[in-house]
Amino acid sequence: VEAFEILADDELYRRLADQQVDPDKGKARRNAFYRGSGPDPEISVQVKRLVPSPRQALIDANRPHFGMGMLRVLDVLALGLRVEARPLPDDPAHAVILGADTRTVCDQLAEITDVIIWPAFASAST
Amino acid sequence: MQVRVARTTVDRDVLLEPVLQRLSSLEALAEDWDSYGALPPTSTALEQALGFCRRVAELLGPAIGERARPAEISPLANGGVELEWHGANLLIAVEVGPEGEWSYLKKLGSGPSARYEEENLAEEAMLRFVQEVLLTRS
Numbered sequence: 487v488e489a490f491e492i493l494a495d496d497e498l499y500r501r502l503a504d505q506q507v508d509p510d511k512g513k514a515r516r517n518a519f520y521r522g523s524g525p526d527p528e529i530s531v532q533v534k535r536l537v538p539s540p541r542q543a544l545i546d547a548n549r550p551h552f553g554m555g556m557l558r559v560l561d562v563l564a565l566g567l568r569v570e571a572r573p574l575p576d577d578p579a580h581a582v583i584l585g586a587d588t589r590t591v592c593d594q595l596a597e598i599t600d601v602i603i604w605p606a607f608a609s610a611s612t
Numbered sequence: 613m614q615v616r617v618a619r620t621t622v623d624r625d626v627l628l629e630p631v632l633q634r635l636s637s638l639e640a641l642a643e644d645w646d647s648y649g650a651l652p653p654t655s656t657a658l659e660q661a662l663g664f665c666r667r668v669a670e671l672l673g674p675a676i677g678e679r680a681r682p683a684e685i686s687p688l689a690n691g692g693v694e695l696e697w698h699g700a701n702l703l704i705a706v707e708v709g710p711e712g713e714w715s716y717l718k719k720l721g722s723g724p725s726a727r728y729e730e731e732n733l734a735e736e737a738m739l740r741f742v743q744e745v746l747l748t749r750s
Contacts, residue, residue: 503646505638505687516705516717520689521648530648549647589705589717590728597723 487573490536492581494560498531498569499540502553504605514555514599519592529583529595531557533571536579540603543579553605557583561598565591627669627681634685635662641687651691654710661685661693661708664735668697671743679746699746706738714738718745 506518519529537543540554559569567585574580586592641652665682672680684696691710696703703719715732733741 501647503650505641505645508684515684515686517686517688517694518646521650523690526648526689547647552647589707589715589730593717593719593728594726597726 487575488578490533490571490573492533492559492569492571494563496559496569497534498557498559498562498581498583499534499537499543500529500531500555500557500599501544501547501549502555502601502605504553504607507553507555507601507605509604509607512601514596514601516589516592516596518555518599519586519595525586525588525592527584527587529586531569531581531583532577532579533581544603547577551606552603553601554603555599556602557595557599562595565594565598567591567595625669625673627673627678628665631662631665631681631685635693638685638687638693645687646689648689650687650689651710653687653693654691656712657691657693657708657710660712660735661695664706664708664739665695667739668742668746671739672746676746697742697746702745704742704745706742716741 500518502514502518506515507513508515519526532543534556544550544552544554562569562583567583569581569583571581586595635658638653639658643652644650645652669680682695683698686694688694688707693708694705695708696705701721705717707715713732714735716730716738718729720727
């Protein structure tokens with residue numbers, strides 16, 4: 487696994503399920519940054535410059551029907567969070583956003599996320 | 613476990629029909645629906661969420677109409693459900709945990725200047741809180 491550094495002008499991809507986007511608002515929902523009992527303390531992302539394309543990243547993760555959100559590292563840092571490279575054998579572009587420990591921060595992350603690929607919708611949305 | 617969201621007479625009201633449809637659709641979610649290990653909503657969370665929506669609709673429907681219905685209903689990774697109401701420049705997200713625990717996030721405004729408040733409350737206190745906020749800020 488090749489180590490890399492997160493750059494200030496990096497952009498990050500976050501996989502989004504159909505239940506984690508609001509098609510009416512055109513936005514990600516705050517639940518996109520929850521895991522287990524609440525806010526995810528280590529939010530898995532991928533670094534854009536290390537991924538061939540967002541569509542390919544979904545295919546490689548065997549989640550071709552999922553959507554993809556994009557966040558700018560500068561915006562993430564401005565929320566008081568950290569981004570750390572965590573390359574994995576099967577995902578060399580893997581990184582994590584650290585420090586999201588409140589619903590407020592998850593909502594702020596949703597606000598700065600651009601949905602660049604919409605998931606396939608399997609069920610009705612409200 | 614397959615759960616059926618039980619209907620009552622009041623649910624035939626147009627106010628609650630979309631809520632029933634949405635909660636019923638969440639029953640079909642499978643484990644790992646978010647690809648990061650999320651659990652499907654529990655029967656407790658779904659039933660509590662529906663019961664809360666009924667009470668809000670009964671209390672506030674006559675005063676604020678369709679705004680008494682949650683604008684959004686989302687599953688949570690822990691098997692809970694989130695109900696979101698919108699008022700003028702305001703959002704209240706009520707989280708119903710997998711065992712029926714209650715908490716909320718209140719947001720005033722949007723973007724970088726938004727102000728937030730979050731707290732855990734008992735169901736009755738949550739109902740009073742939602743009532744107070746929606747009636748004064750609708």
